[in-house]
Amino acid sequence: MTVMPPNDTVLTPQETARLRALDARHHMHPFSDQAALAAQGARIFTRAKGCYLWDSEGRRYLDGMAGLWCVQVGYGREELVEAAARTMRDLSYYNTFFQCSHPYATELAARIAEKTPKGLDYVMFAGSGSEANDTALKMARFYWTARGEPNRQWVVARVRAYHGVTLAAASVSGLEPMYAQFGNPVIPTLRMMAPYWYGPGIEGGMSPDEFGLTAARQIEKAIEAAGPGKIGTMIAEPIQGAGGLLIPPDTYWPEVQRLCAEHDILLIADEVVSGFGRTGHWFGSQLFDIQPDIMTMAKGLTSGYVPMSATVMGPKVADAVRNAGTEVAHGYTYSGHPVTAAVALANLEVIEREGLVERVRDDIGPYFQEQLRTLSGLPHVGEIRGVGLLGAIELVRETEPRRFFDPLGRMGLAVRNHATANGLIMRAVGDTLILSPPFVISHAEVDELIALARKAILAGADDYA
Ligand code: PLP
Numbered sequence: 001m002t003v004m005p006p007n008d009t010v011l012t013p014q015e016t017a018r019l020r021a022l023d024a025r026h027h028m029h030p031f032s033d034q035a036a037l038a039a040q041g042a043r044i045f046t047r048a049k050g051c052y053l054w055d056s057e058g059r060r061y062l063d064g065m066a067g068l069w070c071v072q073v074g075y076g077r078e079e080l081v082e083a084a085a086r087t088m089r090d091l092s093y094y095n096t097f098f099q100c101s102h103p104y105a106t107e108l109a110a111r112i113a114e115k116t117p118k119g120l121d122y123v124m125f126a127g128s129g130s131e132a133n134d135t136a137l138k139m140a141r142f143y144w145t146a147r148g149e150p151n152r153q154w155v156v157a158r159v160r161a162y163h164g165v166t167l168a169a170a171s172v173s174g175l176e177p178m179y180a181q182f183g184n185p186v187i188p189t190l191r192m193m194a195p196y197w198y199g200p201g202i203e204g205g206m207s208p209d210e211f212g213l214t215a216a217r218q219i220e221k222a223i224e225a226a227g228p229g230k231i232g233t234m235i236a237e238p239i240q241g242a243g244g245l246l247i248p249p250d251t252y253w254p255e256v257q258r259l260c261a262e263h264d265i266l267l268i269a270d271e272v273v274s275g276f277g278r279t280g281h282w283f284g285s286q287l288f289d290i291q292p293d294i295m296t297m298a299k300g301l302t303s304g305y306v307p308m309s310a311t312v313m314g315p316k317v318a319d320a321v322r323n324a325g326t327e328v329a330h331g332y333t334y335s336g337h338p339v340t341a342a343v344a345l346a347n348l349e350v351i352e353r354e355g356l357v358e359r360v361r362d363d364i365g366p367y368f369q370e371q372l373r374t375l376s377g378l379p380h381v382g383e384i385r386g387v388g389l390l391g392a393i394e395l396v397r398e399t400e401p402r403r404f405f406d407p408l409g410r411m412g413l414a415v416r417n418h419a420t421a422n423g424l425i426m427r428a429v430g431d432t433l434i435l436s437p438p439f440v441i442s443h444a445e446v447d448e449l450i451a452l453a454r455k456a457i458l459a460g461a462d463d464y465a
Contacts (some may be wrong), residue, residue, distance in 0.1 A: 009046040011056040019056070020043050026280045027090060028164075048075035051438050051445050053425070064419075064426045064449050066438045069273045070304030073350045074440040080305045083346035087339045096125070096336040105336030108344050112297075112310055115282040118297055122318035125336040129272035129298035130164025132309035133235070136268045136294045137168045137187060139317050139329055140233040143266065146320040152232030155187050156222045156265065160194040160243030163235060163270055172235050173244065190226055192218035194240060195248035198383045198394055200404045201423035206318060212249030216256045223263055233266045238284030241273035241436075243391035247385050253288040265328040266293040266316070272309070273390075276300025277351060280361030280388035287387070295316055303347045347355070355440040360388045367443055371450045378454065379461040380411065389434040393453070395460070405431055415460035422454035433457075 011019070024038035044056040053061045053359070066072065073080070087104065095212070096105055105125060113121035124139075126132050138157065144152040157163070161174035169374055171185035174194070179185045195215040196318045197208045206214065223231055240246035262265045269292035274284030277298060281287045285295065293316055298309035305327050313321065321328055351357060359365075365388040372391045382396035395411050397403045405411045412428035419426050419433075427434040438447065 006098070009054055009056075011046065014058075016044060016056045017041075017197075029337065031410070036336055043282045044161045050074045050076065050100040051441050059423065060448055061420070061423050061425050062437075062452065064424055064435045066436055067304050068299070069278070069436045070299035071290040071440045072276055072278070072300045072356065073303045073347060073354075074438040074441075076298065077303075077305075077350060079350055080303065080343050080346045083214075083342045084306065085340055087235075087342035091257075091338045095333060097331060100192070100420045101336075102338050102341075104341035105248065106346065108336070108348075111311075111348055113313060116295055116312050117283070117285050117291055120312045120314045122313040122321070124331070125334075125341070126309045126311065126312070126332050127307045127334050127337075127340075128164065128314070129296065129309050130169040131332065132272070132296035132298055132311045133169040133172070133268070133270060134166045135311040135330065136270075136296050137172065137233070138312060139294060139311065139321065140266050142267065142324075142328065142330075143320045144232045145319045146324065149229065149232070150240035151229055153188060154226045154230040154232065155189045156219055156234040157189050157191050157232055158194050158236055158240070158243075158247065159191050160196065160240055161235070161237060162193075162240070162242035163237075163271075164272075170460070188226075188230075190222040192222055194238075194243060194246050195252045196244065196246045197249055197352070198385075198402075199244075199246075200408070205222040208249035209251045213255050215248070216252050216259065218231075219256065219259045219265070231265060233268060234260055235268040235270060235272045235336075237272070237288060238274045238288055239279070239387070239390065241390075242429065244394075245385065245390060245434050247387060253290050257290060267297065268294045271295050271297045272299055273436075276389055277357035277360050278371070278436065280357065280365045280445060282357060288441070292345045301347070301465060302340060302344045306337075306340040306343045308337070313334075319354050333436055333465065351439070360439055364441060364443070364446065365389055368437070368441070368446050371446055375454055378457050380464070381457065387442070388434075389435075389437055389439060393435075393457070394434065395431040396456070406461040411460055411464060414463055415456045419452060419456035422452050422455055424449060425454065426453065 020041035023042045045053050046056045052064050109123040112123050153170050157172040159174040163169040163173045167186045171187035173404050174191050193215050197211045269285045271283050275297040279287045293314045295312045302308045313430050319452050380395045382399050383394040385392050397405045411429045412431040416428035
């Protein structure tokens with residue numbers, strides 16, 4: 001689908017320059033080297049439709065990342081726009097404190113509870129994935145305190161995890177600058193290895209299944225290191241996204257689940273990326289048959305149109321909250337905001353009406369995976385992995401034996417920059433290129449995406465040669 005932007009979204013060169021100057025002066029960007037960004041000037045997007053974005057200079061980009069893994073239903077869907085406009089007119093705001101509710105939050109909580117694994121049916125809303133994880137970590141502490149074991153505040157997390165940027169969510173994340181730049185983590189955390197079979201340092205030796213068990217059994221090392229009665233909770237993404245799209249070997253999740261049960265550890269599944277159909281299942285937990293105690297979700301809940309997240313509790317934690325016998329002192333001004341809840345409901349309706357989860361599972365997902373694997377013969381392409389509409393291309397210096405680039409990351413960045421220059425947005429995590437397109441991507445658009453990725457990889461390889 002090619003949709004041309006109306007002319008007024010192409011700004012004059014003077015206007016683009018003016019916005020870039022204001023941006024450099026006043027706007028701190030997330031996860032950016034601000035000086036480098038100011039020197040280069042921000043890319044200013046003015047319009048989006050379907051799977052495409054346009055910048056202020058009229059350039060078109062195929063969005064291979066669905067924004068930040070979130071625009072499941074594609075850009076510019078009237079149903080979501082209508083839901084927002086209607087609700088802004090009818091109930092622009094009211095809160096869910098003080099025994100109040102409204103149809104939007106209530107209906108949405110019930111709809112989410114229908115989709116989650118059995119028993120996870122008690123929902124608290126927030127505005128971002130970070131806040132959802134903050135809520136989950138607080139609810140886990142609340143649970144342990146209610147159980148009379150307040151010392152079980154330690155958390156097992158994983159290297160390369162991305163759980164968000166609030167002090168608590170960053171504390172349990174495993175990408176070092178996220179916690180190291182901001183003083184001591186506020187949550188006592190033990191990080192175990194990521195289930196990254198292809199990763200640097202793991203090469204050779206173990207089969208994926210053996211490695212999956214080894215990685216899972218790190219929980220026991222963490223328990224030993226923390227000492228008795230300390231660890232109460234584990235937090236993990238079913239598939240690690242921002243850490244490099246790490247899909248665990250088949251043996252991993254059953255063993256993690258078994259060990260959590262054996263040691264009475266609450267499991268928080270962070271479904272912020274893997275939720276709402278991205279893997280071809282409503283949640284990544286269903287793909288791997290995980291039964292978490294708490295699930296967190298954001299992004300796909302509203303397809304990114306408005307900020308909203310949810311923390312969904314299973315019976316252990318929900319009962320502790322329901323039976324607290326006192327006010328549970330947690331919640332946000334925007335918990336269950338009527339406008340965001342209405343947009344989420346409209347988004348879920350589109351996903352269901354158009355059968356988008358099934359489309360990812362049975363049609364466009366398998367096609368995307370098949371086409372992605374046609375890149376495997378290209379220079380420097382090591383592993384290609386993915387599921388549903390998640391894909392990763394891992395670039396290495398040599399494939400046999402596996403040798404990574406030194407320094408890591410320069411090649412990934414070069415290929416990503418070639419892709420952007422050619423009109424494809426993808427992400428680079430080190431030397432891993434990541435794709436996560438909208439669910440409405442057509443077969444022809446997948447072909448275009450793969451052709452652009454191919455061109456970018458070849459250009460990167462030429463630079464390197
Ligand atoms: N959890 C995961 C798995 C994420 O990928 C992200 C963001 O990318 C977050 C949590 C944090 O979400 P937010 O940026 O909405 O706070």
